[in-house]
Amino acid sequence: MKKLAGLYLVIDPSQEHESLLNKLKAALKGGVDIVQIWDHWPENQSKEAKLKFIKRAKELVMDFQVPMLMNQDWRLALETGLDGVHFDRLPADFPTIQAKLKDQYIGLTVTNDMEAVLMAEQNGLSYISFCSVFPSPSVESCDIVQPESIKKATKISNMPIFLSGGINQKNLEQLKELPFHGIAVISGILNEADPEAAAKKYKEKLQY
Template identity: 85%
Template sequence: MKKLAGLYLVIDPSQAHESLLKKLHSALKGGVDIVQIWDHWPNDQPRGAKLEFIQRAKELTKDFQVPLLMNQDWSLALETGLDGVHFDQLPADFQTIQPRLKDQYIGLTVTNNMEVVQLAEQNSLSYISFCSVFPSPSVQSCDIVQPDSIKNAKEISNMPIFLSGGINQENFGQLKELPFNGIAVISGILNEADPEAAAKKYKAKLQDLDYSD
């Protein structure tokens, strides 16, 4: 499996599905490299509607050869044939689950706790994602990440590092001194009138920073 890097888009299935899928298609045209379905379904969302949405999202990402991951719900990721799962925190029975996710991407949200980074490294996860680099209404449960935490993670781990939380076109330049392989974005793309153009702008900024090092 190739290492993940680049522009990581998180989509929120609590939004109207038709509109969201159109935005996803536009963002993929703009060069998004990875897509994650946030485990944020409406409380009354029928199971059939979930499966239909995932299948349609999967068809779009497949057309662009972009991996599609599920947030937290690893069993749903397996059932629908997705490319992996992103955990906000590892399940208590992860050692039992991990063999079932063989040959799939497994990511983990980390903050300033280096023990969690070490845990991800010990379990040979596919990548880690720091949350939250900047204040963001979509990640209120995350502490603000200290720059030294990201630098320390680079010293103790070979995993790709993603940065997430409140990253936009205006504050992107503040990341230039940090070691990372990609950024995760929600509103910075999906709330824009033209998601394709927004994705292209992020991609250009990533290339300017030579983020893949």
């Protein structure tokens, strides 16, 4: 499996699905490298509706040869044949789950706690994502990550590092002195009038 890097788009399935899929296609045209489905479904969303949405989203990303991951719900990822799972926290029975996710990407959200980074390294995860580098309403549960924490992670792990939380076109430049392999974005692409153009701008700024 190739190491993940670049522009990581998190899509929010609580949004109207037809519109969201159109935005996803545009963002893929703009150069998105990885897609994650956030485990944030509309209240009382049926299993059938979830499966239908994932199938359509998966068809889009396959056209662009981009990996798609599921947030937290590893069972749904397996059932729909996605490329992996991103965990906000590792389940208590993670060793059992990891065995079922063989040959798939597994990522983990981390903050300033180096124990979590070390745990990800010891378990051979695919990447870690620091949250939150800037204040963001979509990541209220995350602490603000200190730059030193990101630098420390490179000393105890060789995993790709992603940065997430409140990243936009204006503040991205503030991160260029930090060691990272990609950024995760939600509203910075999905809330733009032209998601394709927004994705292209992020890609250009990532070419340090």
